[in-house]
Amino acid sequence: MDSSHASTSLSGVHRARQAFFVEGGDPGAGLPSHIARSWRRCSAHSPIADLAEPVQRGELSARREAASWLRRCAEPELDALAEHAVGQGCVVILTDATGLILDEVGSPEFLPKAHRIALAAGVEWSESRRGTNAIGTALQERQALMVLGGEHFLARNGALGCAAAPIFDARGALAGALDVSGESIKVNEHALGLVRLAASQVEHRMMSAAAALRPGQGLLRFHRQPGLVGTSREALLSIEDGLIVGANRRALALLGLDWSDALGLPAARIFGTRWERLQHAPDRVAAPDGRQWIAALDTTAARRPVAMPAARSVPLEQQDALDPLLARAGRLLAEGLSILVTGETGSGKEVFVRRLHQASRRASGPLVAVNCAALPEGLIEAELFGYEDGAFTGARRRGQAGRLREAQGGLLFLDEVGDMPLAMQTRLLRVLEDRVVRPLGSSREFAIDFDLVCATHRDLPALVRSGGFREDLFYRLQGEVVAIPPLRQRPDRRALIQRLFDEAGARRKELRLTDEALALLSAQPWPGNVRELQAALRRLAALSEAGTTLGEPELAAALSLASCTASPAHGEATLAALADEAIRQALGASHGNVAAAARLLGVHRSTLYRQLARKP
Numbered sequence: 001m002d003s004s005h006a007s008t009s010l011s012g013v014h015r016a017r018q019a020f021f022v023e024g025g026d027p028g029a030g031l032p033s034h035i036a037r038s039w040r041r042c043s044a045h046s047p048i049a050d051l052a053e054p055v056q057r058g059e060l061s062a063r064r065e066a067a068s069w070l071r072r073c074a075e076p077e078l079d080a081l082a083e084h085a086v087g088q089g090c091v092v093i094l095t096d097a098t099g100l101i102l103d104e105v106g107s108p109e110f111l112p113k114a115h116r117i118a119l120a121a122g123v124e125w126s127e128s129r130r131g132t133n134a135i136g137t138a139l140q141e142r143q144a145l146m147v148l149g150g151e152h153f154l155a156r157n158g159a160l161g162c163a164a165a166p167i168f169d170a171r172g173a174l175a176g177a178l179d180v181s182g183e184s185i186k187v188n189e190h191a192l193g194l195v196r197l198a199a200s201q202v203e204h205r206m207m208s209a210a211a212a213l214r215p216g217q218g219l220l221r222f223h224r225q226p227g228l229v230g231t232s233r234e235a236l237l238s239i240e241d242g243l244i245v246g247a248n249r250r251a252l253a254l255l256g257l258d259w260s261d262a263l264g265l266p267a268a269r270i271f272g273t274r275w276e277r278l279q280h281a282p283d284r285v286a287a288p289d290g291r292q293w294i295a296a297l298d299t300t301a302a303r304r305p306v307a308m309p310a311a312r313s314v315p316l317e318q319q320d321a322l323d324p325l326l327a328r329a330g331r332l333l334a335e336g337l338s339i340l341v342t343g344e345t346g347s348g349k350e351v352f353v354r355r356l357h358q359a360s361r362r363a364s365g366p367l368v369a370v371n372c373a374a375l376p377e378g379l380i381e382a383e384l385f386g387y388e389d390g391a392f393t394g395a396r397r398r399g400q401a402g403r404l405r406e407a408q409g410g411l412l413f414l415d416e417v418g419d420m421p422l423a424m425q426t427r428l429l430r431v432l433e434d435r436v437v438r439p440l441g442s443s444r445e446f447a448i449d450f451d452l453v454c455a456t457h458r459d460l461p462a463l464v465r466s467g468g469f470r471e472d473l474f475y476r477l478q479g480e481v482v483a484i485p486p487l488r489q490r491p492d493r494r495a496l497i498q499r500l501f502d503e504a505g506a507r508r509k510e511l512r513l514t515d516e517a518l519a520l521l522s523a524q525p526w527p528g529n530v531r532e533l534q535a536a537l538r539r540l541a542a543l544s545e546a547g548t549t550l551g552e553p554e555l556a557a558a559l560s561l562a563s564c565t566a567s568p569a570h571g572e573a574t575l576a577a578l579a580d581e582a583i584r585q586a587l588g589a590s591h592g593n594v595a596a597a598a599r600l601l602g603v604h605r606s607t608l609y610r611q612l613a614r615k616p
């Protein structure tokens with residue numbers, strides 16, 4: 001906004017304040033619509049205190065720790081914006097998703113003034129606490145915007161000018177906001193453009209660094225312009241098992257989708273089946289709808305040791321009921337014990353392991369995940385222990401270090417360890433005892449050093465009793481057993497349902513759940529646990545009209561839920577029969593191809609293998 005525009009709007013704002021605050025009427029047309037909306041929201045709130053206190057220092061440290069991933073990824077942008085801010089006599093601010101100021105840098109001349117109006121670390125600048133202001137209003141409106149002078153709800157902030165942009169994670173949840181603040185006349189469209197660009201660069205960094213940490217996830221980078229692929233202006237999609245599990249805003253803008261449409265969509269729907277053959281080098285792809293893209297796929301990131309930027313503790317997910325388990329497992333892991341994570345399918349075992357790694361002393365090392373159930377028996381040995389040149393004929397001629405050596409200095413995650421063949425168990429035990437590995441066909445041994453976490457949905461003690469799992473390996477693996485509770489038993493399931501619903505598109509569409517609807521959802525048996533819940537909530541959000549409040553009838557119309565009074569045993573039996581029928585149909589439609597059937601069903605391949613193994 002140039003200064004002439006600013007002065008015109010100044011008189012407009014003056015009239016609007018008079019109309020709204022003095023005469024109690026409508027602010028009128030002279031005011032940007034987001035400001036008028038915000039004023040109305042603020043006057044509906046309980047009175048906003050004129051003064052604001054920062055949270056206690058200990059609380060601020062905890063909030064910074066909780067947002068450490070965001071802070072690390074935002075550091076380069078904060079530095080770059082600070083250069084601009086100092087020159088302009090402004091400050092740059094990073095907040096968390098509630099609007100609490102985590103970091104503030106900038107002009108020594110403006111900082112003391114900023115502090116006088118509580119624009120300081122530890123103060124929450126949400127709309128409900130500070131009235132209309134760029135941070136709180138940008139978070140509320142989910143868009144970059146400016147709030148200048150008298151547009152602030154509180155008169156005491158009337159000399160201030162702020163431009164802020166929200167920062168989103170790959171699933172559309174708010175992660176925080178970036179803001180430039182100064183005297184009103186110093187903040188203009190240029191500052192707004194800078195924070196908007198900086199926020200999208202932070203999102204790009206968060207998403208590409210997180211994808212590199214997530215085993216089994218591919219990062220599809222694309223654009224219409226070849227020169228932009230590989231830069232921070234590219235569009236990004238995270239893909240797991242053929243389904244889109246994350247997107248940045250550029251990807252959504254290019255595809256004309258929003259998060260609730262994109263998440264869960266098969267990547268083939270957008271790029272055709274050709275996307276699976278994409279490589280790291282950008283290539284041309286013709287989409288089924290005729291559009292042309294330049295795209296590249298990073299799938300190797302999780303396979304090779306990944307250097308995270310100086311990561312120490314990076315709790316990617318929000319705090320939840322599993323935190324005490326996480327802290328305990330982290331301490332034992334640091335003492336060199338192995339952790340065995342058990343839990344039903346979809347309960348969040350892999351998410352737990354990812355968080356454990358990120359909070360561990362080995363967070364800057366790789367996280368290498370091996371799904372023992374998904375590997376064909378003949379290949380598991382080579383995959384784990386590696387092989388020397390010439391150990392195989394044909395296509396696999398070049399040697400390979402093996403997953404154990406790839407995990408050097410980091411964490412090795414053996415998923416579905418209960419499905420490991422007995423011969424492999426013997427070999428693994430020897431490697432763990434001796435801490436050296438000898439690749440197939442090699443005469444050399446390599447020292448190994450990593451933390452070990454295993455997971456299984458199977459009853460390992462029962463397997464040991466039936467001779468399917470080695471007892472000595474069992475004791476070696478379970479330094480500690482962490483049992484992830486099924487969703488139906490989690491004490492925080494209401495909060496989890498609410499959070500996942502918000503992330504599934506409900507916040508954006510302003511959808512609300514009544515208490516009864518929340519109770520009904522939390523009373524469901526959810527045999528597929530968080531995975532099933534997530535899919536149901538996405539469906540619910542997608543099918544609902546924006547702005548509606550959803551009660552039991554709306555839920556019943558959108559989802560086929562077990563009624564609260566149905567006995568769990570009956571509910572589970574019916575669900576099992578439904579699941580069997582769905583599997584039969586999906587396998588038929590995909591001509592027996594299990595990976596394709598899993599994609600059709602929207603479940604992980606290993607889950608389907610397991611279901612099939614269970615069937616008589």
Ligand SMILES: Nc1ncnc2c1ncn2[C@@H]1O[C@H](COP(=O)(O)OP(=O)(O)OP(=O)(O)O)[C@@H](O)[C@H]1O
Pocket residue numbers: 317320343344345346347348349350351352457530531534604606607
């Ligand atoms: N705390 C959480 N917050 C958000 N999403 C979660 C959480 N826990 C699990 N999920 C989601 O639920 C799904 C299943 O989680 P995950 O893969 O970790 O389960 P799992 O127990 O390893 O499943 P399986 O045994 O079938 O491999 C994933 O899409 C994951 O993102």
